[in-house]
Amino acid sequence: MTMQQAKICKGCWQQLRVPIPLRGVLSAPFRLVGIRPSRMNPNTCTVCELMFTTVMRARKVTLDATVLFADLRGYTSLSQSLAPDALSALLDTFYDECASAIWEYDGLLNKTIGDAVMAIFNFPIRQDDHAAAAVRAARAIQARCHAKRDDLARAYGFAPDTFGVGVGISSGELSFGEFGRSHRDLTAIGTVVNTASRAQSAAEAGQILVTPTVYERARSELAGSQPREYRLKGFDDAIELYAA
Ligand SMILES: [Zn+2]
Numbered sequence: 001m002t003m004q005q006a007k008i009c010k011g012c013w014q015q016l017r018v019p020i021p022l023r024g025v026l027s028a029p030f031r032l033v034g035i036r037p038s039r040m041n042p043n044t045c046t047v048c049e050l051m052f053t054t055v056m057r058a059r060k061v062t063l064d065a066t067v068l069f070a071d072l073r074g075y076t077s078l079s080q081s082l083a084p085d086a087l088s089a090l091l092d093t094f095y096d097e098c099a100s101a102i103w104e105y106d107g108l109l110n111k112t113i114g115d116a117v118m119a120i121f122n123f124p125i126r127q128d129d130h131a132a133a134a135v136r137a138a139r140a141i142q143a144r145c146h147a148k149r150d151d152l153a154r155a156y157g158f159a160p161d162t163f164g165v166g167v168g169i170s171s172g173e174l175s176f177g178e179f180g181r182s183h184r185d186l187t188a189i190g191t192v193v194n195t196a197s198r199a200q201s202a203a204e205a206g207q208i209l210v211t212p213t214v215y216e217r218a219r220s221e222l223a224g225s226q227p228r229e230y231r232l233k234g235f236d237d238a239i240e241l242y243a244a
Pocket of ligand 1: 009010011012013020044045046047048
C-alpha cells in the first residue's frame with residue numbers, strides 16, 4: 001500500500017492527547033506490550049481497537065456515524081469464468097484499494113462480507129464532517145479500482161467493463177452490538193446500516209449513491225445532485241437517493 005501512514009496513533013492522540021508511536025524505532029517498546037497498528041485502521045492502535053470492541057460489547061451504545069458499503073460488481077459472473085487464483089487476486093486488489101481509500105479518510109474498515117466491504121466513519125477517530133469524509137473515501141475507492149481495472153483485465157483475460165464497484169452511503173445514529181456466535185461479528189446495526197446496504201445494491205458499477213441525510217450533511221461535496229426514487233427487490237417502499 002502506498003498511502004502515507006501515521007507515525008502516532010490518531011485515535012489516542014485525538015482523544016487522550018497521548019502520542020502512541022505506531023512505526024519506527026520508538027514503537028518497539030509499545031509493540032513488546034502488544035500495542036501495534038490496528039488491522040481495522042492502521043493509523044490507530046490496538047488500544048483503540050479494544051475500545052471499539054468494549055463499546056460494541058456494551059450493547060446499548062448509540063453513535064452518530066456514517067456507514068459505507070462497497071461491493072465488487074460482476075463478481076458472480078467472473079467467479080464462473082476465472083481460475084481461483086485469478087479470482088482471489090481480484091478480490092485482494094479490491095479489498096486493498098478499499099482499505100487504502102477508507103483509511104486515507106480516517107474510516108474504520110469494520111468487516112468484509114463476501115465481495116463487499118463495510119466501513120464506519122466517526123469512530124474511533126472523531127470527525128465533524130464524517131459524511132463528507134465517507135463521500136471522499138467512496139470517490140477514492142472508485143478512482144483506485146478504476147485505475148487497476150485494465151491491468152487486471154489484461155492479466156486475467158476478462159472484459160474490463162465486467163469489473164466495477166457499487167457504493168452506498170448512509171448517515172445517522174447507529175447501535176453497536178455483538179451479533180452472531182463469534183466475537184468477530186461485533187458490528188454496527190440499525191436502519192442506517194440497512195439503508196447503506198440498500199443504497200449500495202441500487203448503485204450501478206462505478207456509481208456512488210447516498211441517502212438524503214448524507215446529502216444534507218455533505219452538501220459541499222454534492223452540489224447539483226438531484227434525488228431519484230429507487231425501488232428495490234424485497235422492499236415495498238421506494239428509497240430516495242442522490243448520486244455522488
Ligand atoms: Zn490508539
